[in-house]
Amino acid sequence: MTLLDALRERLGATAPKKGCDHGQCGSCTVLVDGRRAISCLVFAVAADGARITTAAGLGDGDALHPVAQAFQDDDAFQCGYCTPGQICSAVGMLDEVKAGAPSVIADDLDASPTLTDDEIRERMSGNLCRCAAYPNIVAAIGKAADR
Template sequence: MNASSKHVDGVAANCNAGDDNLNITRRNLLKLAGMGAATIAGGSVSISGMSAEAPPPGAATVPASKVALYVNGVPRELSLDTRTTLLDALREQLHLTGTKKGCDHGQCGACTVIVDGRRINSCLTLAVMHQGSQVVTIEGLGTPANLHPMQAAFVKHDGFQCGYCTPGQICSAVAVLDEIKAGVPSHVSTDLLAPPRPTNMEVRERMSGNICRCGAYSNIAEAITEVAGGRA
């Protein structure tokens, strides 16, 4: 027998000698393990005789703030985690699910709403930043029985296919015409001192932040320019 074997046998002998003192058998060990798993699953952990109850779900405090908004002309007061985006407040708290969450990074425009007369990506702004603001979503523009002119034009010109981006497209389109009417130039305006006109190029440039993965861009431009009184 070599030295290594003697060492292993000695360790085994010591372990066997201690069995009587520890009173640990394979069966008892499995029982203890099962009891420990059940205890943890039940929400408490016992270590060396000390028991600590796990906090119940939702017990952790989060920073919250009162936020008052006017949404589609209706005053709404919310108590929100200060990290809540305007998009999530509209969808999850007010259940206005017409505003869509697309990329959630401000790149697709599906979440576009109109705040105090200007279009914004609601996924990129916090709700608490808009205390007292007037927020208009697709639900506030029109109803199936009384469509907004832009909604009616989108239907007429087949400006949507899957429809997921359509609420953001329509909100953006309404704001685009307000921008043109107010004389706000764009990157393709040829004369910055002259009032811009709703040409095909102007409309396409101003709507470039709203992505339509179905590719209905020509139809969307036709709908917008018809409402503007022009031709696409």
């Protein structure tokens, strides 16, 4: 059983979505011990003992996570199907940037990453939006990074 199926079918977590079930769309992205993971490609048994965070678990009570708040403020979704995966991926990506992890488009692998729009697009390229809300998604992530 995949982590996605365990989350949805056994635990009732509806935030991660089954989009393609092949690891190509990112709708099922969750955080596994703080790192983003495509849950349809992870066996549930491999995540045994790990801390799994879905988009629903990112907030603090009634307060939205800063990335989720930026998505709301910037209208970074249309149908909303991909939004939980986009938000989890953005949170994980921003943590990667803070840790200094370079991307494939980095000019200097030893320099601290600069989060430009192109850098955000590259780092989020595994998350697809069928509604093409990308301009607002990129803007929301950029604003969340500044907060």
